Amino acid sequence: MATRAKKAGADRLIKKYPNRRLYDTQTSTYVTLSDIKNLVMSGEVFSVVDAKTDDDLTRNILLQIILEEEAGGAPVFSTQMLSQIIRFYGNSMQGLMGTYLEKTMQSFVDIHNKLGDQSKGMGAGSSPEAWAKMLNLQNPLMQGLMGNYMDQSKELFVKMQEQMQGSQNLFGGFPFTPQPTNTEKE
Numbered sequence: 001m002a003t004r005a006k007k008a009g010a011d012r013l014i015k016k017y018p019n020r021r022l023y024d025t026q027t028s029t030y031v032t033l034s035d036i037k038n039l040v041m042s043g044e045v046f047s048v049v050d051a052k053t054d055d056d057l058t059r060n061i062l063l064q065i066i067l068e069e070e071a072g073g074a075p076v077f078s079t080q081m082l083s084q085i086i087r088f089y090g091n092s093m094q095g096l097m098g099t100y101l102e103k104t105m106q107s108f109v110d111i112h113n114k115l116g117d118q119s120k121g122m123g124a125g126s127s128p129e130a131w132a133k134m135l136n137l138q139n140p141l142m143q144g145l146m147g148n149y150m151d152q153s154k155e156l157f158v159k160m161q162e163q164m165q166g167s168q169n170l171f172g173g174f175p176f177t178p179q180p181t182n183t184e185k186e
Contacts, residue, residue: 012044012045013049016051016061036061
C-alpha cells in the first residue's frame with residue numbers, strides 16, 4: 001500500500017475512510033460532498049483516494065455529487081438522455097461517445113466563458129441573475145442558438161461519416177442522413 005504525501009503544487013488530496021467520511025489533508029478537516037462540490041465550482045484541482053487502499057475514487061465522488069444535484073431540483077439530464085448514455089456502455093462506440101460528450105461539453109464551456117468575458121463591460125446587467133434570465137433555455141433565442149450549434153455538430157458528424165465511407169462504413173447504423181449540398185438541390 002503506497003501512501004500519497006501532499007507535495008507543493010500537487011493536487012489537493014481528499015481521503016475517504018471506511019466509515020465513508022472524507023478527510024481533506026490540506027486543511028486537516030473532515031469535509032462533505034457539498035464541500036467537494038465547492039472545490040469543483042471554484043476550479044480547485046483535487047483527487048479523492050481510499051485511505052486504506054489508495055485507490056482513486058475521484059470519479060465516484062463526482063458521480064455522487066451529480067446524482068445529488070440531479071435528484072435535488074431541476075435536472076440537467078432527461079430520462080431519455082440518461083437511457084441513451086446507458087445504451088452506449090459495453091457498445092463498441094463507448095469510447096467515441098465519451099470523447100464526443102467531453103468535446104461538446106468543452107465547446108459549451110468555451111462559449112460560456114466567451115459570453116462571460118464579453119459581459120464584463122455590461123455593468124449592472126452582468127449579474128448572475130441577469131445572465132440566468134438571458135440564457136434560460138426556455139428563451140427562444142437561446143433555443144435557437146443551441147439548435148444551430150447542434151445542427152452544426154450533426155453536419156460535422158455527417159461530413160466525417162461521408163469521408164469514412166470511402167474506406168469503411170463504420171457509422172452506417174446512425175440515423176443521420178447526409179444533407180444535400182447546394183449543387184444537389186438545383
